[in-house]
Amino acid sequence: MDKPIDAGLKERAAKVIPNGMYGHESTRILPDGYPQFFEKGEGAYIWDADGNRYLDFMCAYGPNLLGYRDGRVDAAAARQAALGDTLTGPAPVMVELAETLVSMVDHADWAMFCKNGTDATSMALMAARAQTGRRTILVAEGAYHGAAAWCTPLPSGTVAEDRAWQQRYRYNDIESLEAAVAAAGDDLAAIFASPFKHDVFVDQELPDPAYARRARELCDEKGAMLVIDEVRAGFRTTRDCSWSLVGVKPDLSCWGKSLGNGQPLSALLGADSCRQGAGSIYVTGSFWFAAVPMAAALETMRIIRETDYLEHMVALGDRLRAGLDAAAGEHGFRLRQSGPVQMPLIMFADDPDVRFGYAWGQEMLARGVYVHPWHNMFLCAAMTVADIDFALAAASEAFAAIAARRAEIQPSPALLAMAAAQAGQH
Template identity: 30%
Template structure:
């Protein structure tokens, strides 16, 4: 499989773009080798710069739940673009998109659109601080919520478990105001809230972990967070940038029956265009300018092309049987991969949710970042390259989700399973 053109493009890019990529997730730092450059996609397939065809389980890291270049989405975006790509003024499409989000997501009565998931989480944290008058936030080890300064931290030492910066350029005061608990461990949250009583503005969590690999919540975990935040006067923020509109039309909160105070959305909500959103009750969102003192703005927020694509995507997802079909595809793929691994004797654990799965190269149950870290990363790297060589494109990191789309067919899954057998 020749990748000469990708290699040349990467060589050129490295002299023009930091590391040759516009997001570190696109680099192959954890698996070795040079990234592939793509030029075309349709349905479940992508084609690289050298015309190699691959089955795609990255799906632009989640937005392409309907597959690439879905006709309904493309037609809506093109029609909107012909009338103007941005006005810097309100449009009817924003109202229509907001109505769909409010109707679908249980916690949202009022929504504000932004241009990325990072912008959504950043704004949600600012809103929580504005609403509560407090400064500290609590996140979870292994949870990624965008590159906002206060969230680029890792666990420190001591009872308070205060965060230390995990990125250069983060002011130490931001990191010190971030507390880090363990996912699926309610007691670790209780300890931190007690040790910082009256100081925590919000607890932010992915209701289904997606950035340590897929890690579903343990029974009672989300309910425990809801109870603790209410008890301590902190707001509960669900980062549903990955799980929103993927595991169900109403997101993970509708699946698990736990309602957060603020919800962050991204990826699918834009139908493949740069969109994020944050929403809450009308009472909380009244803090947002121009109604309240919490300022947030964006020139391209709610632009008509992205709104049109988002509307078309949600309308397709709202059709009967879509999520049942997606769950069936996910289960067929996950069960098939487990079967192949079992026949080879290679230890593996697969965590899954609707449209999401991660293969961990470990025999241990994966319930948090520490247990996820028992995976054999070298084995995953070799597996990743084997899969690419056999025509299947996976996320180039052990700690990411495989994204399954409605466009993946039984034939795609059969071909994928054949590639798994060849790659072990």
């Protein structure tokens, strides 16, 4: 039998790409057998380089909100592409998109565009420091805000000074937030918060409204900026900033991933409270003003406003969560399903080294469903009830398969090594 194409690509990649792959899309931190390379996506499905099809619960780690190759978004992108993309200056669509986002996101009075989520969070950091003339930022323990030196989760290649002027607090823990604010003294520039706690390995938590309100109050008392990092969850919890659900308006919000339904675009949105600071920093990039992603984002925003994409994902997520609990129970497993149903983290109870999560992921993959054992997942609006039922049928078989070999299942050495490296950082 011929060698699988993915295996061949991995071998070739190992020679010309350090470690064969880097960052969150490296399959070295996933169960054996997860394909590294994909040849196409359509709607809710992806096909690996060997042509195997998967119902995709990772949605490109977030960008796929409406479905891969959504015809409406692709047509808008193609119309703009026929005119031009990266030009000597931005296209008119930039202004239209900024106006659109300002009209949709209640706290926002202005928008700045960039490429990746890390650009947006780094720009928030600079804008907050510029606005306040202060240095210290507060970041929740375990929260991911990107891969720049100030926030990347692994220390290699960074120096302690990259992380200077940062205090940690525990998400949803008012006392620890107050203690971190006190430690910042009169130097507090910003409090960063995720829309909800969506850290890897640990159960997700919705924001306690009292914690969110206290974060706002503390920023107001200290003259600091409140920053919500919507990069992962943007437009997946509501059509506004996520903390509108708890009645709190930030000064800044960072967006990316789903903004252009897969087209490379991110944004920093801000209130007038941070306009002067944002206007004073020098931030730019050769591709930040590309018009095609902006046209795609404009159409994505129209679909967000005019369709029930969100309610549809929530209904499917409810069906998935209930079905998985029932199927797990039938085979003697208990799951820890947390977070919004449309962005679920699915882990096994009593599985501290994630060995059952890994084994279940492999069995799901073998049945054409791509799940992640320790990172939150994403539903997309292209999924249907039939897709969820397909996933549930696969899940039931997968639970049965791992129940049958329960005693032999071992933890993954690669995962244990990664967990140790991350733990060494704190």
